[in-house]
Amino acid sequence: MTKIPPLRYALVLIALIVVWGGIGLAKGGLYVDRYEGDTSYMVDMIARMWAGAVPHIDFETPIGLVALLPVALMAKAGFGIGQAFIAGQVVMALILAPMIWRVGTSRLTGISAWLFGVVSIAFVLALVHGEDTLSISVSMYYNRWAWVMAFVAILLAVIEPHKDLAHPRIDGAFIGLMLTGMAMSKPTYFVAFFIPIVLALVLRRAYASLLAGLVTGAICAGVIALFFGVGIFEAYISDLLTVVGSETRAAPGVPLSEVVNGPRFFVATLVAILAIIVLRQSGQSRAGLLLMLLVPGFIYVTYQNFGNDPKWLILLCIYLLAHRPVRGIRVLFNAEGKDALGALALVSFALIMPSLQNIITSPFRHYAENTEKYSLQIDGHPKTDDVFVYDDRSAVMLARQFLADDKPALAAYEAESKARDATTFLGETLPRCTLMSGDTAMDRYISAQLKKPPLNYPPEAQFYVADVASMVWMIGGFTPLKEGAPWYYAGTPGLENADAIIVPLCPLSEAYRKASLKALESAGLQLKPAIRDDAFLIYPIVKDE
Numbered sequence: 001m002t003k004i005p006p007l008r009y010a011l012v013l014i015a016l017i018v019v020w021g022g023i024g025l026a027k028g029g030l031y032v033d034r035y036e037g038d039t040s041y042m043v044d045m046i047a048r049m050w051a052g053a054v055p056h057i058d059f060e061t062p063i064g065l066v067a068l069l070p071v072a073l074m075a076k077a078g079f080g081i082g083q084a085f086i087a088g089q090v091v092m093a094l095i096l097a098p099m100i101w102r103v104g105t106s107r108l109t110g111i112s113a114w115l116f117g118v119v120s121i122a123f124v125l126a127l128v129h130g131e132d133t134l135s136i137s138v139s140m141y142y143n144r145w146a147w148v149m150a151f152v153a154i155l156l157a158v159i160e161p162h163k164d165l166a167h168p169r170i171d172g173a174f175i176g177l178m179l180t181g182m183a184m185s186k187p188t189y190f191v192a193f194f195i196p197i198v199l200a201l202v203l204r205r206a207y208a209s210l211l212a213g214l215v216t217g218a219i220c221a222g223v224i225a226l227f228f229g230v231g232i233f234e235a236y237i238s239d240l241l242t243v244v245g246s247e248t249r250a251a252p253g254v255p256l257s258e259v260v261n262g263p264r265f266f267v268a269t270l271v272a273i274l275a276i277i278v279l280r281q282s283g284q285s286r287a288g289l290l291l292m293l294l295v296p297g298f299i300y301v302t303y304q305n306f307g308n309d310p311k312w313l314i315l316l317c318i319y320l321l322a323h324r325p326v327r328g329i330r331v332l333f334n335a336e337g338k339d340a341l342g343a344l345a346l347v348s349f350a351l352i353m354p355s356l357q358n359i360i361t362s363p364f365r366h367y368a369e370n371t372e373k374y375s376l377q378i379d380g381h382p383k384t385d386d387v388f389v390y391d392d393r394s395a396v397m398l399a400r401q402f403l404a405d406d407k408p409a410l411a412a413y414e415a416e417s418k419a420r421d422a423t424t425f426l427g428e429t430l431p432r433c434t435l436m437s438g439d440t441a442m443d444r445y446i447s448a449q450l451k452k453p454p455l456n457y458p459p460e461a462q463f464y465v466a467d468v469a470s471m472v473w474m475i476g477g478f479t480p481l482k483e484g485a486p487w488y489y490a491g492t493p494g495l496e497n498a499d500a501i502i503v504p505l506c507p508l509s510e511a512y513r514k515a516s517l518k519a520l521e522s523a524g525l526q527l528k529p530a531i532r533d534d535a536f537l538i539y540p541i542v543k544d545e
Contacts, residue, residue: 172212
């Protein structure tokens with residue numbers, strides 16, 4: 001296979017950024033029709049940063065600076081948060097483009113190089129996280145970015161550069177940047193791939209690259225400390241440990257065993273195992289060994305990410321294409337080695353193609369979306385006038401309830417189950433109800449009631465909401481809860497700054513409400529009697545004089 005002309009490759013990468021980024025911005029706003037809660041989470045964090053808050057210091061989140069700064073800077077530059085999100089992705093694509101270019105021109109050839117370049121830019125600029133459901137969502141956008149960082153670092157570390165393109169210090173610096181990016185956006189990726197990447201450099205005796213990577217990482221840490229203070233690292237680690245210890249969010253998807261051998265994943269696991277065997281039998285023991293070390297990381301990251309989308313399959317495809325041996329080498333079942341790796345690469349590509357198609361086409365589908373049934377998600381904040389959600393999901397309130405609560409005669413026919421357990425708070429049993437859609441409408445209602453008699457809360461009021469997330473402060477024009485959590489994981493973050501506790505009677509997540517209320521009962525607060533509404537309870541907090 002022929003090496004890629006560097007200038008042509010650079011022009012193609014730039015063209016892809018212009019097309020995908022331009023078509024995203026051309027819509028004039030962000031239109032989301034799935035996972036609206038994740039949208040409000042992103043908007044909440046960026047709105048706080050636009051107002052001067054620093055992640056981990058001023059609010060709790062396991063999402064790192066690298067995942068937030070590009071969007072926050074675009075919001076500071078004058079974009080609404082919807083457009084800032086898309087523009088932030090363009091900024092990230094421009095930042096990553098030199099590293100993508102380096103991999104494509106120095107490590108890969110032919111179709112593998114072009115596939116890597118197109119997929120990497122598509123991952124960064126997509127408007128959906130993946131899977132095979134056609135939708136538009138900002139959900140887990142930082143995972144897409146982190147996958148690209150992992151792809152770059154892994155390929156630079158594992159594959160020898162072309163003989164006339166060896167620049168070990170540049171490669172090491174790029175690897176250091178990518179590892180820092182993973183650590184400071186979604187540390188799951190850093191934990192999964194740091195050791196295999198370091199071992200790959202050691203096995204290649206690329207000590208100059210290893211040293212350059214370590215120095216680059218140290219410089220990046222120093223720059224972050226210079227701008228945000230050394231305390232941000234301790235606060236970030238604290239936020240991450242909160243998630244690790246969370247009863248509700250330690251693992252967001254299917255069990256680990258299913259990610260290995262469930263119906264969706266078994267063929268992928270089998271392909272990875274066969275690839276390791278074929279690589280070793282084709283005389284590429286190091287490549288086989290390193291792939292064997294990478295596969296547990298691939299599975300772990302997939303297990304830890306909601307949706308459990310095995311995006312590592314596209315990297316496996318590129319990895320195998322890059323390691324096809326010369327003809328004449330026989331491997332498993334006496335197959336031609338080059339053809340065997342090509343076939344395994346093709347299977348990997350086929351398995352991930354539905355997700356890949358969803359990702360690649362998402363900016364175009366976003367641009368073509370009919371906006372008649374969309375409305376503003378948050379009307380009341382100066383930076384959210386370009387974030388729109390689908391009315392049928394956000395403004396139509398549907399709930400999941402137990403029929404036996406309204407028809408007691410049915411209770412005798414139900415099976416015993418933890419699902420029947422009701423949540424209690426301060427001795428009061430709360431309704432068994434979960435909001436399935438209409439979160440925007442519900443938060444609008446709650447916000448309106450907080451401003452009316454008998455509540456009459458002023459704009460400076462801060463609320464602790466016992467649910468997974470809430471847009472009440474933004475919609476109502478209130479003050480964000482200092483040191484609070486835009487997305488709840490555990491404990492009582494920011495409670496000491498709250499003026500009142502809001503307990504939704506039909507929350508977005510019953511599990512998160514239960515965990516939050518349990519932590520609140522242990523906090524020993526002095527509360528005034530609840531003020532009751534049809535949709536929520538509010539407990540004013542007695543402040544020490």
